[in-house]
Amino acid sequence: MATFLGINFFALFGQLLIGLINGSFYALLSLGLAIIFGLLRIINFAQGAMYMLGAFVALLGFKYMGMNYWVALLVVPLVVGLMGILIQRFLIRPIANEDHLYSLLLTFGLALMIQGLFTHWFGSSGQSYPVPEALKGGMRLPFMYLPNYRAWIIVVSVLVCFSTWWMIEKTKLGVYLRAGTENPQLLQAFGINVPLIVTLTFGFGVGLAGFAGVMAAPVYSVSPDMGSNILIIVFAIVVIGGMGSMGGAILTGLGMGVVEGLTKYFYPEASATVIFLVMVIVLMIKPSGLFGKNA
């Protein structure tokens, strides 16, 4: 019963699961990018480095301070978010009025530095982080074996993504955020501290990447280049989804993970390129992206 019409369902569902897990990380990272872009018009090239930083803070906290996974899940996004706040406050704000390409180049330089520092300290080989005790083991489903931690990743990422989306699209805080993008002067005139909102938002977007880093630590090996590998894929996803849309970032992130998983089963040679191919096709048909407004 494991195969039907020549399709091995065990293998297919296995790849779909891996795809959904990758997709969860794509969604978290591209949502962070979309939030930062939405408010600051900045492409944060250091988003991958922040993801890597999250995984490393969790790993080092565990190794040297015995920080367990659950504490890390709360503390790490705060640490990484604080890092983001410092970066925004002291490096990006001074050039906020220059061409936006400069902030892209600045964050690119930062990413190089951070990745270089970690390679220098820890070497380029990966290190492993244990799966938390409570999430060990798995469930036996009709077609596949589902490890608990992997199910956890998907459920929690989707929850975090959609509650973020809900917060920005549906609450009063979100209204302020979006108004800050549309007309900062007006919002300032209402007595709202726009620079503070901007800084906090940058911190939040970067914190999402740190959160993804903790989540990823038990499934991928923790290494200095884990961020730069995923970053370019996330950029492609952002182009496919359309920069203006947070919902687009989440759905495209998850969707592209699944597309990648399916490709790995049916035509593994193309699995590294399929997302970029989708991007080319989307660009030809709808240059503003699937969910994007015309920019």
Place this chain on the structure above:
Amino acid sequence: MRSRLAILVLLGLALAAPLVIYPVFLAKVLCFALFACAFNLLLGFAGLLSFGHAVFLGTGGYVTGWLMINSGLTPEIAIIAGTIAGGLLGAIFGKLAVKREGIYFAMVTLALAQLVFFLYLQAPFTGGEDGLQGVPRGKVFGLIDLADNQTMYYFVLAIFLAGFWLIHRTVHSPFGQIMKAIRENESRATSLGYDVNQYKWIAFIISAALSALAGSTKTLVFELASLTDVHWHMSGEVILMTLVGGVGTIVGPLIGAGVVVSMQNYLSGGELGNYLHIIMGAVFVICVLSFRSGIVGQFNKFRRNNF
């Protein structure tokens, strides 16, 4: 008159340089200088930041390397073939990328370049991780043997000067003026009746072809074509060279390439090799924060203020 004298002096220095400095190093600087100038044609004069230019450098290198190993063609033909290949790839990428502006453009070019990176990683003709090794330099027109490093340097110098002259001509042509107009005020250029995307596309193709020319030449110099030339880090390096030298100036990228290549050569030899990426990242950050007009830009400012 003064600038003509300066050019003559520079030319004299370039001709005499291999007597003092290792010619392969000089040839490397010239290859990267051509690459950076080609890149700057887009960024500095059309305002388009391509984050995928390594793909053209690498494509030129692979095509030329493959032809030199497998076809028995002379090097000048192989280089022209590499340049044309880069131009064709540029035509395809440009068509897709010029639809988007600013940071979108940067991301699209980056992602397209990464697509090709993975293709080259798997394709049979690129040698995968090993690259194409032992590429013969051959004889130009079947007469001038490039095996000698000094001869190779003068050949690279000739190519560089031709490319540099072409860029100079492009920038100062009516076409270049329109490009600048687009950079300064795109909607006005559109309202004046120019097909903005068409101009950007042509600029992209010229830039891609010249980048491929640089890559083709580089492959002959090092007798090697490899994945590092296609990797997006290389796209970052060329941005750094342009930024350090001065975006939008004619000689800036040339000086920037000299500085960055020297820095890399010096660092990777010594005990600071581990710090290479950290230092490059730091240079990036410093340039953006307080040095945006680069060496040449700062020099021009200094000259304007004091003389």
